[in-house]
Amino acid sequence: GWVDDVELLPADEHNKLQKNIQPVKLVLLKLRKLGYKLIHSTTILLPAWHEILGDLRMTKTNMLRDVSTRWNSTFDMLEYSLGHRKAVDTVTQRQELGLRKFELTDHEWEIAGQLCDVLKLTLNRYYQMTDKSKVYRIAMVLHPRHKLSYFKTARWQEEWIETAEVLVRTEFNRSYLEL
Numbered sequence: 240g241w242v243d244d245v246e247l248l249p250a251d252e253h254n255k256l257q258k259n260i261q262p263v264k265l266v267l268l269k270l271r272k273l274g275y276k277l278i279h280s281t282t283i284l285l286p287a288w289h290e291i292l293g294d295l296r297m298t299k300t301n302m303l304r305d306v307s308t309r310w311n312s313t314f315d316m317l318e319y320s321l322g323h324r325k326a327v328d329t330v331t332q333r334q335e336l337g338l339r340k341f342e343l344t345d346h347e348w349e350i351a352g353q354l355c356d357v358l359k360l361t362l363n364r365y366y367q368m369t370d371k372s373k374v375y376r377i378a379m380v381l382h383p384r385h386k387l388s389y390f391k392t393a394r395w396q397e398e399w400i401e402t403a404e405v406l407v408r409t410e411f412n413r414s415y416l417e418l
Contacts, residue, residue, distance in 0.1 A: 263354060266347045267305065267313065270320050273331065273341040274304040287336055291329045302327075311393065314358040317351055324348060376403040377410055 245253065277288045278301055289299045303319040305312045320327055331342035343351065379389050380403055390400045 262347070262350055266343065266350050266354070269341045269343060269347070270316055270327075270351070271305050273327070273338060274302040274316065276338065276341070277302050277330070278304065284330075284336060284338070287333070288326070288330055291326050292323070295326055295329070297323065297326060311358075311362055314355065314362055317355040317358065321348075321352055321355055373406050373410070377407050380404065380407045 245256065248256065277284050285301070288302070292299045300319075302323070303312070303315045305316040309315075327343070330336060331338045380386055382389070387400060387404060390403055395403075
């Protein structure tokens with residue numbers, strides 16, 4: 240079964256690790272709670288968020304949220320937040336909105352950037368593993384809900400998307416074309 244190596248650490252090392260990752264947890268907590276507040280306040284915060292985006296000449300979008308059912312949503316939330324830093328800073332600094340407790344310091348923004356970079360490397364390594372399984376890519380392309388849009392939504396490189404499409408066409412031609 241699955242083993243949690245952190246739980247196997249001696250108490251002093253476990254405590255040191257928890258202390259060292261606390262700033263990362265705080266950054267994630269602030270962004271998660273900010274995203275939740277913005278989306279669930281449709282009469283005050285969400286219109287203010289969209290107004291701020293408009294003032295900054297950014298596309299009016301909702302802040303991406305980190306959800307437990309989407310394993311890469313932490314990366315998506317961080318990447319979105321970093322790309323919308325000016326808007327996040329603005330919305331959290333407007334005192335009348337009551338979001339000051341979610342404001343990130345420069346150091347916290349640096350942590351968010353570093354974590355995003357690490358997660359991107361991890362995701363790319365995971366996506367590269369799919370190169371070892373043609374069946375995975377074919378199944379995703381043939382899935383009625385996903386098709387090629389899955390790979391685009393997951394931000395696969397265009398070359399990887401084209402490879403997935405070629406795999407499906409090649410397998411179809413090999414196995415079914417003459418039926």
